Amino acid sequence: MNRTLPADRLLSGTLAGLAGSSALNVVTYLDMAVRARPTSSTPEETVRRLADTAHVPLGPEDRAANRRAGLGPLLGYVSGVATAVGYALLVRRRLPVPVAAGLLGVGAMVGSDAPIAALRVSDPRTWSAGSWLSDLVPHLAYGLAAAVTLDRLSGD
Secondary structure: OOOOHHHHHHHHHHHHHHHHHHHHHHHHHHHHHHHHHOOHHHHHHHHHHHHHHHHHOOOOHHHHHHHHHHHHHHHHHHHHHHHHHHHHHHHOOOOOOHHHHHHHHHHHHHHHHHHHHOOOOOOOOHHHHHHHHHHHHHHHHHHHHHEEEEEEEEOO
């Protein structure tokens, strides 16, 4: 990756972030299907808190609920793309895929958990081991997919 132009790293990071976010969603939906667990309200509540904090009206409640339902998952993609773009721009040498996957997975996890803690949507300090595992596994899938994508796009 060190010989590529910033625009190339930006594109590679974007594609890797999209691949990673898709992998995260697949693992999350599989978990929901296998354990018959409901969808999380965290993304929608995060949008609600962000909109309230920024004083951005989302419209009447019936329309606001639909906007939150759409914007919540989009925030996840924005976070996933931003994580991989940041990695692609900052990490100038090619790391082994397992190392890159760990860095990207942890980075994505921080990128999603820090805002929900800051907005007081949830407090990760109070999560059970099972809750942490449910958060960690999809983020590791994100990291692996993003790292493999970046590795393949580097073309070396």
